[in-house]
Amino acid sequence: MRFKGLDLNLLGAFDVLLETRSVSHAARQMNLSQPAMSAALMRLREFFDDELLVVQGKRMYPTAYAEALVPQVRECLRSVEAMLVTASRFDPATTHRTFRLVVSDYVVTAVIAPVLQQLSSIAPNIRIELTLPSDAAQADFREGRADIFVAPEQFVVAEHPSDLFFEERHVVVGWRENPVFEPVLDRKAFLAAGHVAVRIGGRRDFAFADRQLNQMGLERRIEIETPSFTTVPWLLAGTPRLALMQERLARRMVESFPLRWAQIPFAFAPMREMIQFHRSRASDEGLQWLLSKLREAASQAHRNDE
Known part of the structure; x- marks a missing residue:
């Protein structure tokens, strides 16, 4: 399909080429041969009258014009995709979405x-x-x-x-044999204990619990940091460590691990x-x-x- 002389299939190739900055990687992602992807890049260069991707050493870098085109091309592709997915009635029983x-x-x-x-x-x-x-x-x-x-x-x-989506309370979770829970976990014992904390993403951002504690001016002693909420139970069992955990998750984890949970011994805002x-x-x-x-x-x- 052509629009004003441009084969619209080339827009998809442009998007992948600018994302990967590699003809060979773009070809693999689009299930094309490398010569076919090279030909697509050549046709894009001819249409836009710009190099679009320039080879320097072993890498390819986009031109300023190509970078300016990226948001427009992606908005166009999103609009086409939206048109296609709404073109017919959705049937969950038969869809392959x-x-x-x-x-x-x-x-x-x-x-x-x-x-x-x-x-x-x-x-x-x-x-x-x-x-x-x-x-x-x-x-x-x-x-x-x-x-x-x-x-x-x-x-x-x-x-x-x-x-x-939902509101979530946090609770304190630890090994079920941890004496810190007896008779009742208090604020002093909570802050004195070693803790497992979750850090999220490549920048290891604080999860909600630590952000909330920081806003309250409270600091806990972190012994272990993990990038995953569901690894926390493995790091608590058989130890005196504690963790702040979402209540929904805690309820499920105590069914499978030798853990128990208790209310946080001070006011703690729910997570939205x-x-x-x-x-x-x-x-x-x-x-x-x-x-x-x-x-x-x-x-x-x-x-x-x-």
Whole structure:
């Protein structure tokens, strides 16, 4: 298909070439031969009358004109994709859609996994791709390469719609034989204990719990840092360490690990977990269907934990 002399298939090649900055890598990603991708780059150069990618040493670098084109090309591709996914009625029983979610392992364990069990029967052909939050994953969401982004309120992407997914309380979790829980865990013992903390993404940002403690002027003694919420139980069992954990996750973890949990011995604000979709997908019937299923699962999990 051509539009004003441009083969529209070349826009997809442009996007991948600028992302990978490599003809061979772009060819593999698009399941094309390297000569075919080289030919696509040549045709793009001819159409735009610009080198677009310039070889320096063993790498390729985009020209200033190419970098200026990137957001326009990606917006065009998002619009085309939105048109295609809304072109016909969405039927979960027959669709082969792929949905991409940026979501923490905690939310997967507490909310997403149960709803995926249901979807295996009512939408047997859908594919779900889960990605942990990071700068790169957030960039994918901004660029429309991810459909749904779930994160605490302070991490939302401002330019896209966001709604409250659920509120979550935090609790203190430790080995069930830890004497610190007897008779009742108090503030002094909590702060004196060694702790396991979660750091998120490539920059190892503080998770909600530590951000909240910092705002309260409280500092705990961190003995272990881990990038994953679901690794925390392995680091508590058989030790005197403690951790702050989301209550939904704690309830599930004590079923499988020799752990116990208690209320935090001081006031601690709940976490507001938000859910977002890309603003270009507001009329995407399939995406809105999936969002409704996720919200139902979050609501059901809340009722079950009460």
